[in-house]
Amino acid sequence: AKLNGKGRVMHYDGELNRVREFQLRVENEIRSGLERDEFEVWYQPIVDACSGKMAGVEALMRWPRRPAGPLPPDTFIGIAETCGLIHALGEFVLRRACRDLQPLYDLKLSVNISPAQFRDPEFENKVAHGLRENHFPAARLQLEVTETYVLENPERAAAAIANLKSFGTAIALDDFGTGYSSIGYLRRFNFDTIKIDKSLAGRVDSDPQAAALVSGTIRIATALGMAVTAEGVENAQQKRLLRQAGCDALQGYYFSQPMPIEALLRLRRERGDK
Ligand code: C2E
Ligand code: CA
Ligand code: CA
Ligand code: CA
Numbered sequence: 001a002k003l004n005g006k007g008r009v010m011h012y013d014g015e016l017n018r019v020r021e022f023q024l025r026v027e028n029e030i031r032s033g034l035e036r037d038e039f040e041v042w043y044q045p046i047v048d049a050c051s052g053k054m055a056g057v058e059a060l061m062r063w064p065r066r067p068a069g070p071l072p073p074d075t076f077i078g079i080a081e082t083c084g085l086i087h088a089l090g091e092f093v094l095r096r097a098c099r100d101l102q103p104l105y106d107l108k109l110s111v112n113i114s115p116a117q118f119r120d121p122e123f124e125n126k127v128a129h130g131l132r133e134n135h136f137p138a139a140r141l142q143l144e145v146t147e148t149y150v151l152e153n154p155e156r157a158a159a160a161i162a163n164l165k166s167f168g169t170a171i172a173l174d175d176f177g178t179g180y181s182s183i184g185y186l187r188r189f190n191f192d193t194i195k196i197d198k199s200l201a202g203r204v205d206s207d208p209q210a211a212a213l214v215s216g217t218i219r220i221a222t223a224l225g226m227a228v229t230a231e232g233v234e235n236a237q238q239k240r241l242l243r244q245a246g247c248d249a250l251q252g253y254y255f256s257q258p259m260p261i262e263a264l265l266r267l268r269r270e271r272g273d274k
Helices: 005-035 073-083 086-101 115-119 123-133 147-152 154-166 183-189 208-223 236-245 261-271
Strands: 040-048 054-062 108-112 141-145 170-176 193-196 227-230
Touching (some): 005 073, 040 086, 040 261, 054 073, 086 108, 086 115, 086 123, 115 123, 115 147, 141 154, 147 154, 147 170, 154 170, 183 208, 193 208, 208 236
Parallel strands (some): 054 108, 108 141, 141 170, 170 193, 193 227
Antiparallel strands (some): 040 054
């Protein structure tokens, strides 16, 4: 009897309210978290597929000091996107990452950008400002964007990408292989790098179809003059296969987990890289 139409609607409304309440709570927590400096930026090495040397890092946001306990970035970034706080979080990440990486002059820095940030007509100016403020060379920066962004507003995307590339910043297409990714828009947007998503790259050693998709993607990207990074590399077999297939750079737990800046500096000292 509780499963009649009415009961279900009420149950559904209750569920929606709980989700909404959680979102509002997290929204307020993000606001105060920014004021109280609860957020951090961690760095995951990206290695050159041939030499195995660290070539750069991807900046990944963390919220270790959230009073109610840590939340994964997918969760709080999703909420920040719906309420506009992604602009403040995005500026924080860019500034902090440029500041942290500035002295490690041989490493490239890759920063994730949400669709909402790119929608801001001031976005390119904010990037330029963040670079200047930290004396960070534009050519050491790569911005990672997703397909959602480029397909949502292709004209604005093309203009923003062209502006950013005009100061020397590189653009990567993130999460390749998870959406509708067509060759047509790969050509149109002229990305510098394609990042093959871990859901595809992480299956090269177990799923022949995934392996075929990966090598096809690499051939197309290479023909278009784009570099290829594979993410989610977790074992030596995947590393070997991805390297053989022609990936330029590799990233994943096999090489290193994301880590705070202090740990990255320590790792470099220990290896005598610098
Ligand atoms: P993403 O951009 O695709 O980042 C890669 C994710 O894969 C990261 O998760 C990373 O920790 C994880 N990862 C790296 N190596 C491996 C591996 O070998 N195996 C597995 N299973 N996972 C691996 P994380 O840090 O939890 O971030 C999740 C997502 O949150 C990111 O996915 C990105 O979409 C978003 N994100 C994180 N930081 C930022 C940020 O500063 N700005 C924006 N806009 N989004 C961010
Ligand atoms: Ca990314
Ligand atoms: Ca990804
Ligand atoms: Ca992503």
